[in-house]
Amino acid sequence: MRYLLAALVLLSTSAGAQPKSPPPSAPAEDSFLRQYSETQGFRFGRPGLTAITPDEKTVLFLRAQPPSNAQxxxxxxxxxxxxxxxxxPQALLKGVEETLSPEEKARRERMRLMASGFTSFALSPDGTQLRLGLSGRLYVVERASGKVTELKSGPGAIDPQFSPDGRQVAYVRDNDVYRLDLASQTESRVTRGGTPEKTHGLAEFLAQEEMGRFSGFWWSPDSKLIAYAESDTSQVEQFSIVDVMHPEAGARRFPYPRAGKANAKVRLGLTPATGGKTTWVDxxxxxxxxxxTVVWPEKGPLxxxxxxxxxxxxxxLAVDAKTGRTRVLLTEKVKDDAWLDLHPPFPEWLPDGSGFLWVTERNGGPELELHNADGALARSLVKPEAGFRAFVRYLATEDTLYFAGGPNPTERYLWRVTKGGAPTRVTSGxxxxEGARVSEKGGVLVLYTEGPTRMRHAYVLKSDGSRVGELPSVAKEPPFVPRLEVRQVGKERFWAAIVRPRDFKPGAKLPVIVDVYGGAIATTVHQSMAYTLMWQWMADQGFLVVSFxxxxxxxxxxxxMHAAKYQLGLVTVEDQVAALKALAEEVPEVDLQRVGITGWSNGGYISALAVMTRPDVFKAAVAxxxxxxxxDYDTHVSxxxxxxxDEHPEAYERTSLLTYAKKxxxxxRLLIVHGTADDNVYFFHALKLSDALFRAGKPHELLPLSGFTHMVGDPAVNQRLQERLMRHFKDSLGSVPGTASR
Known part of the structure; x- marks a missing residue:
């Protein structure tokens, strides 16, 4: 209704009429914030998921048309x-609204997918067919003719996958794996006995949320067998989520493995694709x-x-597909009291099965190695100091490796390693x-690139780096370029991002807002326009916005990274304080008497911890x-x-916000924000903290987001949330008079 009213006002103005002034109590509409929220940060309309056809003649990609997010x-x-x-999507749905099953909604939540319409697609191995899913139904498109066939899979199919021979599609429905023959459109059941508590072919919660594994079944190279995960959650604690706006709908229950308690029991079975006896992997x-991780390469073992x-x-482990027996290819152990990070999609087997690529951190950081088929180390391809971050492609015939990374953590580039030589950048500037996709033959590349003064673009390149063209964007462009500075501060050389108001006057003291995440999976200082647009909007209201x-x-x-072991959050707050003070020594505009902090998820935890343990530094927080x-969080992270x-109760006690709430x-000043339907960090976390603070007589505010999960995708709610955040900091810290948002 609000947007309709705005359109009518604009129409009457163009016709010569004078629009009525809004009532004094109405908030001023912020055009940037509205646009930012409606376009998901000006990302909708930019090319998304891509695939290069085997013949290297075509690049397929998904893209939405703003303001719609339907791809x-x-x-x-x-x-x-x-x-x-x-x-x-409209051509397939024919006017019917898209609907998703609860299982598909949960899967998209785990994958952090905000788009609708086509969210994924896949090419058949020979590139002649496309597989698409929409509203729980499956479709196959013949690329040559454009003919679209809806598969008779029934509604609610999850994780569809072409067989390697391209003649079948397998998927999960009603907790079992099914197979459909494309020629005859005949469906058959591959597994039997799947239930909500004992699923067949689905990745369990921890696999999706924490391990980066979103599939629960895998085809054999000859398309005759299917390996599938059985996930038994019968002993896992059940959590309930109630739609607080519709209590009559009752509660939905989810298995959730809290720290120290039961996990899902997962085993892997091998069964004929036509159905039959299961051989369990030992x-x-x-x-x-x-x-x-599970991989079944064309050449090489499961x-x-x-x-x-x-x-x-x-x-x-390598699996004997006939017997289910396994043999060890390699074992990794930590050298210190820390942990091992997962690096999907590794192992990456070579096309001829003669060996595989592997990422290890035994030498102090991510290092990409080539191993022989028996697991023995052949040679190191990318040393830890090169800053390996993501695998792109290995061309065995040319002994050429492409990867994304670099030694500077605030930047990322596409690199090439040829015949064991030193990494060289594919691009310049x-x-x-940067990120990339390289074709199977290596002749065509899609390069994704963005920077501090430009949004993301996708270019099609030849292997020599020459540009063929650009995948066109129809995204709305931001109205300004952020005033971003990236530097290192302090003796620890913390990476810092600094955003000043665009009408900044040197020498004027500014209140500070620190944006934090602080977890062991992500950084926040990036040479990125997209990442800092919201920071600029905040800064333009009279603040210095920083991140460390x-x-x-x-x-x-x-x-x-491992300094966080047993000290989760505490070392982060300590370093935020140290970096902030170091920045103040170099940037005189930093007002250390007026500092606030904000973050989401782990960043929300850090923000609350900071304002509770270091109120001498952090005067306000939005968590x-x-x-x-x-x-109360999941086993894999905690x-x-x-x-x-039971073994380290002191670590849990000193990192709990409830410990400091009682002191x-x-x-x-603390504002807590939380979605009531969050199935990752459940809403009761916010309630527990609020209750403890209330009982201790400590004033705070709690803003529940009714019906929202860990992601807040509604543009109107996102806009109001950002407005509420800034009002909290203005009330708590003040801002420079005369500085207003644009």
């Missing part, structure tokens, strides 16, 4: 540089309960990566954040989707960083 399928012709629309699941519960040891990457964050070696007590609660100590 459409497009094809870019490598020879001509022309783009054409292949298929739209490994020491008591010692290694986590099934982290391969598993399994971890122990504390993630201090893992084994790479910068600073930038301290100990406990990745990309600066294991010792730096979103926070973890109040790590005993135990990796803090150990088992008779001052606290800065």
């Amino acid at each position: 459409t399928l497009f094809a870019f012709d490598v020879a001509t540089g022309e783009t054409r629309e292949l298929l739209t 490994w020491d699941a008591n010692k290694y309960p986590y099934l982290a 391969t598993l990566l399994v971890q122990n519960r504390l993630q201090t040891e893992e084994q790479l 910068g600073p930038a954040l 990457d301290g100990r406990g964050t990745p990309l600066r070696g294991n010792a730096w 979103g989707a926070l973890v109040a007590d790590w005993r 135990e990796r960083l803090l150990g088992l609660p 008779d100590a001052p606290m800065g």
